[in-house]
Amino acid sequence: MKKYFYILFFLFSFSFSDLINPENASTLNYIHVLFEWEQESYASTYNFQLDTSLNFNNPIVDINNESLIYIDTENINWETTYYWRVRPVDINGASGEWIDTLSFTTGSTRSNAYSINYNDNQYSNGVTIFSSFFNYYSAMIDQNGDEIWNTGSSELVYYNTDFNGQLFGCQLDNSLEHNIPGVEFDIDSNILWQEPNEDFFHHELIKLKNGNYLGLVEELQPGPVAPGPWSAQFQAIGYLADGVTPELFWVGDRIVEWDKDTNEEVWSWSVFDYYSMQDYDIEGETWYQAFYDGRYDWTHVNALYPVYDENDNIESIYLSCRHLSRISKVNYESKEIDFNLGREMASGDVNCGEDIGFSFPHSVTVLDNGNIVTLDNGNLSTLWLDTEYSTSRALELSVTETENSCEASIEWEYSLPEELFGFASGNVQKLDNGNYLIVTVGDGGTALEVNTQKEHVWEGKLNLQLPNGAVYRASRLSGLYPISYSVILNDAIIENNNNYLEVLNNDSVANFSITIYNEGSSAEQFHWEIGQESGDTEYLNPGENFIINNNQNLFTNQELLSLGQITISLTPKNRIDLKKDITINFIEVQCDGEFDCSGECNGDAYLDECGQCMCGLNSDPDLYECDDDDECEQGCDGEWYSDLSELPIEDECGICNGNGITEGFCDCNNNIL
Template sequence: MSRTLLFFVIAFCGQSGIAQQLVPADGAVITRTSILFEVPEVVGAKTYTYHIESAKGNTIDLTDDNHVLRVDGLSFGESYNWKVTALDSVGKTLYTYNQGFEIATSDFVNPKETRFHIVGASNNRKIKGLIFLDYSRVAITPDGKPVWFLPERESLKNKRLRDLKLTNRGTVTYLDALKCEESSLDGDLIWSTPDTSELTGESNDLYHHEFTLLSNGNYLALGKEFVPSELMINGAEVSKLPLSVIIEYSPEGKVVWSWSSSEFISNEDILAIGQKVGVGNTFGHMNAAYFDVKTGVIYASFRDLDCILTIEKESGKILQSYGDKIPSDTTTQGIDLFAKQHAPIKLRGDRLLFFNNNERNETSSVQIISEVTDENPKAEILWEFFCDFDSLRPAHSPRMGNALPLEDEHILVNMGKAARVFEVSPDKEVTWQCFPEIWDGGLNRWHPQPNYRTFNISSLYPYYHTVSLRNEKIRVYNEGSEDDTYIIRAYAEPKKRKKTKKVELTIEKGQFIDIQLSSLFNRKLKSKTVYVEVSSKNNPGLVVERSYLVR
């Protein structure tokens, strides 16, 4: 006699969303116009109808075969009711969910206060998805339309936030001088750096420039440390020397790894260079610490030293330096190639991409240089694009900026202080431009709005999946906007979870795979409850478990 799957129970869903609850929750106030609607799966449902209606009477009606659906194009400052109806194979209603929510508004997304002027969008452009702008506190589409803003809760008021970006688990990270934080899309605080520094004992680590959620669940931040000193600089004694420190925090807020720029810069270097210290920035002005997971190497950028270091994270050893040299550095790679640079990123083929601000009154550029390897003994400029291609903005940006790789070797460039974001192709065609601007009511005119960094991602929901039962098969549905790899475990007893069969498979965005439940077990199942667990490789915090009764 064949065994039949009689029912299932939703047991647990991880950090990015709770499958048992309705999302968005009834009465929720959210800050995005792109929403991932979710209801609990209904047994026997073949389709789900989605009806969204605004208080003004505008409606959206959609049908999907899953109990999760992303809807774009809603409006800030609107209230909505939404209804999801689960239907069986003949169209009979099995269950209906009905709730309401509100989308907030802000000057950040008010077109009378802030605008994102798009110029010269070419059919050849590769920019897609969303562009995050940190000083603007928004994510916009390539046509300049805001779809999300970070709400200004009390602790964030009147603060300039840096390095605003979306994580793989659908949260956002950012920093100001006193705190590094992770919050939900709607501004609910999830994690922040400790109030007291474990490294220095100071009230905090005076954060700057960089804050990133790592793939291992830890956090990487740039901070300051003040080293006791008796140096005489410009005729005055500097009792505390400000240096940069790279800090890795655990989710519990403990320091699990750190690296100080004192490993690189000596007192003799400081005296020889004669740079002012103790007046804001750290000596050398470290402005980036990019961690390449595949190689285990950190790329640390020192703006005022015109230098990029590669640091082996495990040992803290300096592997290479590119650019101009401090007196104690006797290497010869990359001298005079760039100046005042920001945000190095490793590309395929042992290449480094970064924004080259350049010396004062010289044209800024985007550079790709070769890294030193056994096969390539010399760092050289492989590709460079200068920012003097028109007169709409200054060709030189004295501060801030970054560059990001897009498809087909196109590059997204943020010029920082120059308040221009643009895309450039490998053959140096500018294929898209954005000019962020804010309204000055006193002077009755628009002003350029600089951004320290920009960030590009496919959507607000890059990695999200659901698990359901379809005709005695497990259906894993990739509802995210990125391809993802999933680890599937099936076990008959929770205590034997680690000894069970594990299947790993990749599903393209928007697609699903059906798996026969019996194929997940190495033996015939007796009458009992079985468990299925599906986790995302790119969003490890999202783990979906289901339990099924087999008879």
């Protein structure tokens, strides 16, 4: 009978209870639910049941599951109480006792969103997360427009994600001087990190590959009231408005990198240091707004995108500057601007892209090929592009850097219809299947999926507020649980939360293995370390598993008994914070019979004529060092060979390993005919 040990971890804290997640009597703000439990000794599979009745007379779900996680995406509804339980099933199909029975209740929906499916076959798989700035909440909907997650009563606004399960945004907190601090949060609306709140944070928060956080804060410096049609209004209330005298605060932006542990600022970049104050908007009515606000919203940077080198060090940062209608690439090390793309202004600092004509852009991402994807809000499209009405566009731009300059062109574009014009916020995401998700405040907030032929595939109607719903951003995620996995230590005994393997006291190569199950909705690769050895698994698609064993012959049984225990480390490549160290304790077991050649007590593996250890009918090559593919053959010289490329055979003249009839001869006696 096989014995198993489990290791399990995801976005939740490791628990020593038998049933781990959801916690008993918890309230969940989602209906795609991940269930997890500890492994039982002697279990081959687990019987999982879910019901709305504590009696389980007619379970909604009744399945046998090989691993330690089950994710239900189809059977759970909002505002309902559920009960769940798990029991082990051994290799012979016999069920053990129920480990426990727990309950949970689902909360209420937050949105009134729905969807329109134009082409099911071209939909890029996953769920769509969006956020609302008027109501301060975030939610996810599936392809059918059904809400599957929200932030509950927490006033969290989604900004960004790493697409691997980490969520970033802001939280309304009116007790603070700066009332929408940047935060990292999880699907249960727990705050995992918050920026220091020393300045007004806005628009963007990104977790860098080094673990630090990158975001935007306001920075104010005095400047003049620029000359223009608005000058008389300013002069009427006492300003000189001469274009020279610094008498009005200009609001700029500073990019800040915060240390993940100390929250200290470790790097920053200010628009006041690298943009010219000769450049400002004169057509978008920002100066008229300044008259009412008492300060000038100069740059309004609204998006960042870091690019890394081959060693995962930041190489550059792209930024979207709304009020200068500009996208800039900043060298991280020197802080100098590599190029400015967009509308030329008085300084002459723009290098390329003026003919593209985007205005008041929002969002910026950089594809693997270097192309830039952005949303052109198009506030000035009637002036700059002579459009019939104010038109927002999704743009993919090809940019080629030249010496001290650049060249830019439109690789792909889609102009939204008039009713979907988005004067503010929004974004564009290029999806895994090549489609584009275009997000706009138009028509109450809309997320529109369009294919490369500009055909509508799917439309999410977010119903936030008419005519312009304050959707900030939306993104297509692979699922609510992109990276989730469980690990089983095969043949283990679990006692008091310790993991034991029985080891024979001999010098045979030790047989131990672990099985990794990818439970998440995204493909993932895992890095493993055993002693001084390490390696990587192949990429595992959702639902696949991978076995790591002692096939490097790292340890003999006696070495393991001498060590007493070893630690196996596993790290998901895209979520290093989910690293898990598995400690295995080894106990000696005596064999009451004989060891076979694979090291199994009373096993039926055998040595073939070549001296190879071959698996018997009951041997498991994944657990023991035996071969189930016998390639041993006897040569004409009477010897046995395992390398068949070296196997000697008789030639046509009957000579062992002979040359046969050579060129110029016609018989085996070398007689020329």
